[in-house]
Amino acid sequence: xxxxxxxxxxxxxxxxxxxxxxxxxxxxxxxxxxxxxxxxxxxxxxxxxxxxxxxxxxxxxxxxxxxxxxxxxxxxxxxxxxxxxxxxxxxxxxxxxxxxxxxxxxxxxxxxxxxxxxxxxxxxxxxxxxxxxxxxxxxxxxxxxxxxxxxxxxxxxxxxxxxx
Numbered sequence: 668x669x670x671x672x673x674x675x676x677x678x679x680x681x682x683x684x685x686x687x688x689x690x691x692x693x694x695x696x697x698x699x700x701x702x703x704x705x706x707x708x709x710x711x712x713x714x715x716x717x718x719x720x721x722x723x724x725x726x727x728x729x730x731x732x733x734x735x736x737x738x739x740x741x742x743x744x745x746x747x748x749x750x751x752x753x754x755x756x757x758x759x760x761x762x763x764x765x766x767x768x769x770x771x772x773x774x775x776x777x778x779x780x781x782x783x784x785x786x787x788x789x790x791x792x793x794x795x796x797x798x799x800x801x802x803x804x805x806x807x808x809x810x811x812x813x814x815x816x817x818x819x820x821x822x823x824x825x826x827x828x829x830x831x
Contacts, residue, residue, distance in 0.1 A: 682805030683745075689795045690743025693755055697736025721765045734758050742799060745808020749800050756796035759789045 699707025707713070710732060717728035734754040741751025763786045770783040804810045 679805045679807060682799070682802060683807045685795055685798060686742050686745055686748065686804060686808070689752070689755065689792065689799070690739045690741075692792065693735045693739030694743060695739075697732065697734075697739050700732040701736050723761070723765070731758050731761070742796075742804075745804035745810050746813075748804035748808060748810050752796040752799035756793050756800065759793045759796065763789045763793075 695705060698704040700713040701707075701710050703709030703712075708716070710729075713732055714725055714728040717723050717731065718725050723731070735758060738751040738754040738758070741747050742755065767784055767786040767789050771785040772787055774784045774787050775782045806815075
């Protein structure tokens, strides 16, 4: 196996793991917001909370909830990955601005009452999202299956593999 081919394969696996982690996180949080699963409050209560407590208009609150769910599915499957990741980065940027910024950098690891989380976690999710926006989904994705001729072509387009 050529050295560049070996590196290409590692880069593609790295993009897959980024997508799987980010997708699972946002699908879980989206399901809390939209369906009320895993301790979530469901769509109507989530939208009301976002509107009343954060001052975000109702249509944008709906957009945020569905962006988390559908953006997570998009990233996980690698279908319209860049668009999904951009939506997720946008939602988290608003979360930092409206919620986390006032609490500093670090998360509230000990769940101290009346102390929110800082920007740390949201910033990590933004970093993963922007990584996928710039690098693309990698070759183990529906985007590549549907829109590229081969995994090699995908690697060459994203710069993770050198053309031979």
